[in-house]
Amino acid sequence: KQEVTQIPAALSVPEGENLVLNCSFTDSAIYNLQWFRQDPGKGLTSLLLIQSSQREQTSGRLNASLDKSSGRSTLYIAASQPGDSATYLCAVVSGNTGKLIFGQGTTLQVKP
Amino acid sequence: EAGVAQSPRYKIIEKRQSVAFWCNPISGHATLYWYQQILGQGPKLLIQFQNNGVVDDSQLPKDRFSAERLKGVDSTLKIQPAKLEDSAVYLCASSLGFEGRPQHFGDGTRLSIL
Numbered sequence: 752k753q754e755v756t757q758i759p760a761a762l763s764v765p766e767g768e769n770l771v772l773n774c775s776f777t778d779s780a781i782y783n784l785q786w787f788r789q790d791p792g793k794g795l796t797s798l799l800l801i802q803s804s805q806r807e808q809t810s811g812r813l814n815a816s817l818d819k820s821s822g823r824s825t826l827y828i829a830a831s832q833p834g835d836s837a838t839y840l841c842a843v844v845s846g847n848t849g850k851l852i853f854g855q856g857t858t859l860q861v862k863p
Numbered sequence: 864e865a866g867v868a869q870s871p872r873y874k875i876i877e878k879r880q881s882v883a884f885w886c887n888p889i890s891g892h893a894t895l896y897w898y899q900q901i902l903g904q905g906p907k908l909l910i911q912f913q914n915n916g917v918v919d920d921s922q923l924p925k926d927r928f929s930a931e932r933l934k935g936v937d938s939t940l941k942i943q944p945a946k947l948e949d950s951a952v953y954l955c956a957s958s959l960g961f962e963g964r965p966q967h968f969g970d971g972t973r974l975s976i977l
Contacts, residue, residue, distance in 0.1 A: 794969050849962065856904075
């Protein structure tokens with residue numbers, strides 16, 4: 752059974768700092784991995800999707816890496832801003848139905 | 864492109880009452896998902912439709928939850944009767960297909976059971 756874990760559960764950093772969010776999964780047989788952002792009272796916004804054959808994806812100040820063999824992914828945020836404050840969720844697709852299995856999220860606070 | 868629409872945004876009911884949620888996916892998206900997100904946790908899939916057929920409902924509590932997707936477009940999720948542990952945000956998502964396609968989420972319905 753696939754399980755996804757995110758560490759830390761919460762993180763507070765000063766504005767401008769570079770930071771890394773971690774995600775681990777127990778079954779390396781995944782189709783893809785997605786990072787989402789969730790603002791309070793809102794749904795999920797997809798940030799990056801990494802296919803199983805890829806090692807990383809980049810979008811602006813965000814870079815996500817995938818290491819299937821070790822069951823890990825990281826989301827790197829460069830030069831953090833207060834607007835980056837949100838909960839970040841990692842999810843994997845490990846079956847052939849597209850079902851996403853989520854971690855519990857990391858709540859990020861960027862202080863001005 | 865219009866996003867996934869959900870209604871209502873909030874609902875408060877007493878335990879043992881019934882409630883229904885509605886979802887309108889992005890136009891042309893064949894796959895529709897309902898997720899339950901309990902406070903402090905990641906979303907958990909309840910049911911997945913491909914057009915109007917069910918692909919996965921293994922985690923749907925079928926004694927009280929039901930869902931349908933008539934005509935392969937809009938979908939409704941119903942809870943009857945509601946229990947206290949059903950308090951959660953119910954998220955609807957859609958995608959063009961389920962093979963490597965990103966899922967797009969609505970803002971969810973926040974359900975509180977008194």
